[in-house]
Amino acid sequence: MDFEQVLSLRRSVRQFQNKEIPETLINKMVRAGECSPVGKADFSHYAIAVITDSDILSSLAAEDEKITGRGNPVFDAPLVFLIMSRDGALDDSIKLNAGIIAENIHLEATNLGLASVCVYSFIRNLKNRKEDSSWLPRMDLPKGYHPEFAVAVGYPATEIKERPCRARIPVFR
Numbered sequence: 001m002d003f004e005q006v007l008s009l010r011r012s013v014r015q016f017q018n019k020e021i022p023e024t025l026i027n028k029m030v031r032a033g034e035c036s037p038v039g040k041a042d043f044s045h046y047a048i049a050v051i052t053d054s055d056i057l058s059s060l061a062a063e064d065e066k067i068t069g070r071g072n073p074v075f076d077a078p079l080v081f082l083i084m085s086r087d088g089a090l091d092d093s094i095k096l097n098a099g100i101i102a103e104n105i106h107l108e109a110t111n112l113g114l115a116s117v118c119v120y121s122f123i124r125n126l127k128n129r130k131e132d133s134s135w136l137p138r139m140d141l142p143k144g145y146h147p148e149f150a151v152a153v154g155y156p157a158t159e160i161k162e163r164p165c166r167a168r169i170p171v172f173r
């Protein structure tokens with residue numbers, strides 16, 4: 001897809017079909033995340049976890065819904081990428097790096113005709129939580145990794161149409 005088209009199709013989509021994403025497409029989004037820049041080339045302190053296990057996704061949702069009283073933070077998406085930092089990552093740029101990695105994945109999802117949304121809400125709740133998470137240990141991640149940001153991905157429930165890029169951020173020049 002032409003990059004201009006990716007930009008005009010990109011948006012946060014929160015309604016997905018109940019349909020698995022093929023491994024070939026997951027690999028392309030992983031690769032997009034891996035191709036991100038990271039401040040001071042601190043690549044070894046970041047990782048991407050791929051969650052497709054529906055039991056884990058359900059307990060992630062249930063745990064967060066209990067805290068917020070609101071709906072599923074990842075909107076029943078069949079696939080969630082967790083962007084993680086590792087102990088020792090340079091403090092001042094963790095969120096920046098996680099955001100950039102997520103954006104690469106979000107744009108690649110758009111490029112592949114998929115729907116996606118970057119999500120911080122349940123990560124924030126996870127960070128503020130006193131007790132251990134019920135679902136995170138089930139992912140069997142190596143020690144020392146911490147979720148920083150997420151991208152929920154699925155097939156769009158309705159067709160995504162191109163929209164002109166509206167000027168929503170002031171620009172001074």
Ligand SMILES: Cc1cc2nc3c(=O)[nH]c(=O)nc-3n(C[C@H](O)[C@H](O)[C@H](O)COP(=O)(O)O)c2cc1C
Nearest residue numbers: 010011012013014073099117118119120121122149
């Ligand atoms: C740092 C960041 C955190 C976000 N967190 C959430 C979130 O927790 N839940 C959600 O539904 N959308 C989240 N979004 C998506 C924004 O709400 C969305 O990008 C914004 O409303 C603009 O809409 P658009 O992406 O369709 O242009 C997040 C986006 C960013 C960049």
